[in-house]
Amino acid sequence: MPLNAGDTGYGSVAGPGLSSTVGGSESAPLLIPEDEPEPIQQWQPLSKEELKLAAGGPGWKKVRCYLVLLFWLAWLAMLAIAIAIITMSPRPVVTPLKWWQKSLFYQVEPELTLEKQAEGSWGINALCDELPYLKSLGIGALILQGLFDKKAYPTNNATGERIGTLPQIQHLLAESNKAGLKVLLNVCEVDLLGLGDEAGNASKTSGVSGTVHHALRFWLEQGVAGFEICDTDAAYSEKTLLEWKGVFKEFGSEEEERIVVVKQTSDVLPLLKNSSHSNVTVVDVVLKSILPTSQHLLSSEEVAAAIETQLQTKEDDFWPSWTVGGKASRDLKNLLLVLMMTLPGSPAVSYDEDIHQTPSVSLKVNSSHRDTNISLDVITKEEKNRRLAVALFTSLSHSRAREEALQFGSFTFLPFNSSSSSSSSNSTLPSPPSPPILAFLRSWGCVHFLILLNVGPGLRPLDPAWAPSLPKAGVFVSSTRMDRLGETSLEALELRPHEAIVIKLFEAGSYS
Missing domain, CATH: 3.20.20.80 (Glycosidases)
Structure with missing residues (x-):
């Protein structure tokens, strides 16, 4: 007798109206139903009524027109204010020189x-x-x-x-x-x-x-x-x-x-x-x-x-x-x-x-x-x-020729006291007072040139609080030894004996 006699077995079912005998039975596969696909929705443009409804109603069109007009009016007002500021603000007048x-x-x-x-x-x-x-x-x-x-x-x-x-x-x-x-x-x-x-x-x-x-x-x-x-x-x-x-x-x-x-x-x-x-x-x-x-x-x-x-x-x-x-x-x-x-x-x-x-x-x-x-x-x-003298002379003459501040800029004398050098403070013997550092400013508009003169024979550092209103940073233009280049800070500057320095001042971080 077969092992599956009288048994439909796993994976098969008995046919309808048929006997379960050996001669009158057959097997059919087990069917699992699948999900039906969702219908594809066709995109359709919104109608005029739907657009008005989505935009907030019929009055929104007028509001948008008013906003665009307000934007351009504000832009024109800012432009007019900028022109007025530039026109009315004081500016240096170029002096015609003979x-x-x-x-x-x-x-x-x-x-x-x-x-x-x-x-x-x-x-x-x-x-x-x-x-x-x-x-x-x-x-x-x-x-x-x-x-x-x-x-x-x-x-x-x-x-x-x-x-x-x-x-x-x-x-x-x-x-x-x-x-x-x-x-x-x-x-x-x-x-x-x-x-x-x-x-x-x-x-x-x-x-x-x-x-x-x-x-x-x-x-x-x-x-x-x-x-x-x-x-x-x-x-x-x-x-x-x-x-x-x-x-x-x-x-x-x-x-x-x-x-x-x-x-x-x-x-x-x-x-x-x-x-x-x-x-x-x-x-x-x-x-x-x-x-x-x-x-x-x-x-x-x-x-x-x-x-x-x-x-x-x-x-x-x-x-x-x-x-x-x-x-x-x-x-x-x-x-x-x-x-x-x-x-x-x-x-x-x-x-x-x-x-x-x-x-x-x-x-x-x-x-x-x-x-x-x-x-x-x-x-x-x-x-x-000789080469140093020629280089210094050429540097100063060319700077004066191209800088309006050095040609016809305003002149401001800057009296201040410099810090004493450490070597003089350690000395116990009395010494004659060293000449102070002399300084003046040549300005034209927002351009400022600071000239420092150390006439004395000693090293003279600057006092950090000597001129609080001036920018603390600058770039070297010229010096008596022609060996000072690049940026500098007035707070860390020391003048050597008999040295003169020309510095173009600028706000910190504005020079590159």
């Missing part, structure tokens, strides 16, 4: 005698060769000194005992014009009016007036841009300078204006002789000295006192030009150069061998090898100093 206000004057006295030039002295021919080089340094005008004897008229046929140098001077004027340099003639202390020691000789003055005017016209025709006189000269009078101005108008224009430079020989510029008006109408530039005239080298304390006096002096109505004037130690030479280049006005730098294109350094070959090595060391040091 050529002599933008120029850097270079005072030079070339050797005119043929004997001296034959000996290798720096003469007019050598000066002509260096005109392009001087122009590249940023120099804009030359002031030629020592061309005329003090008892001779500066006419076309008389240069004192130096007769025969007129073609050289004319050649220099022509070459200067080609190089883009102005030339001024120094006639300070020259007896232009022929008065000599006679005072109040009006008849003699009127007699030589025509001769002086003839001489002025001659040099103006040669291309001279102006003349320099002293405030002690007889020509320093309103009548004479007004006559000169009348002659200048015949040759000058707005771009080629001829000027008069007055050298101030005392602490205060005296009033014009026989003057009834202000000096400004006839005097263009006043040449002032930073240091007083002295026969000996001024000490650091004397130099600091003189500089502080000049910084605290109230600005005059005329345009100043600054020169060193007195004698100071070589250690302060670069510091005084930084001061001249950053004071309001036009710098007037005297001839300097360090910025000469061909330094007068000669090597004498000695029989001793040791002497030759010493000479080479001296030359190396002098060449290093």
Whole structure:
């Protein structure tokens, strides 16, 4: 008998109407019902009524129109307010400067005698060769000194005992014009009016007036841009300078204006002789000295006192030009150069061998090898100093040429006390007080240049609270040793002996 006889078995069921016998049974698979698929819904756009209902009703369209209109009105109002703020807010006005206000004057006295030039002295021919080089340094005008004897008229046929140098001077004027340099003639202390020691000789003055005017016209025709006189000269009078101005108008224009430079020989510029008006109408530039005239080298304390006096002096109505004037130690030479280049006005730098294109350094070959090595060391040091002087001069002149704050920006003297160095505090011996750090600010708009001067021989750190209103961060523009670069913080700054620094201030984190 089979094992599954009479049993439907797992997985099979008995057929309907059939016997469960062997002959009358069959097996059928077990069926499990599956879920019916859901019907696919077709997307249909909303009708107009449904859209209005979803948007919040028929009134929502008007609300949207009002919101769009309000957005554009607010945007136009903000634009109008921004324009009004820009228009009404105070802003710096660019001051139009004339050529002599933008120029850097270079005072030079070339050797005119043929004997001296034959000996290798720096003469007019050598000066002509260096005109392009001087122009590249940023120099804009030359002031030629020592061309005329003090008892001779500066006419076309008389240069004192130096007769025969007129073609050289004319050649220099022509070459200067080609190089883009102005030339001024120094006639300070020259007896232009022929008065000599006679005072109040009006008849003699009127007699030589025509001769002086003839001489002025001659040099103006040669291309001279102006003349320099002293405030002690007889020509320093309103009548004479007004006559000169009348002659200048015949040759000058707005771009080629001829000027008069007055050298101030005392602490205060005296009033014009026989003057009834202000000096400004006839005097263009006043040449002032930073240091007083002295026969000996001024000490650091004397130099600091003189500089502080000049910084605290109230600005005059005329345009100043600054020169060193007195004698100071070589250690302060670069510091005084930084001061001249950053004071309001036009710098007037005297001839300097360090910025000469061909330094007068000669090597004498000695029989001793040791002497030759010493000479080479001296030359190396002098060449290093020359390159430093050229780099500093070029950096300052180019910074002054491109920065409005250094050209015509406002001037603010900043008196403050610096911290004493640790070395001086540990000393038990009394020491003379060191000159304080001198500082001033040149500003134009939001641009500020801070100039720091350490005239003393010691290291001077700044007091962090010396100027709380100024930004604490800045970037170095120039320094006397040309070794300070990048960003700096006033709170961590220390000035080395006889060092001057120019810093462009900015808010912390705004410089990249």
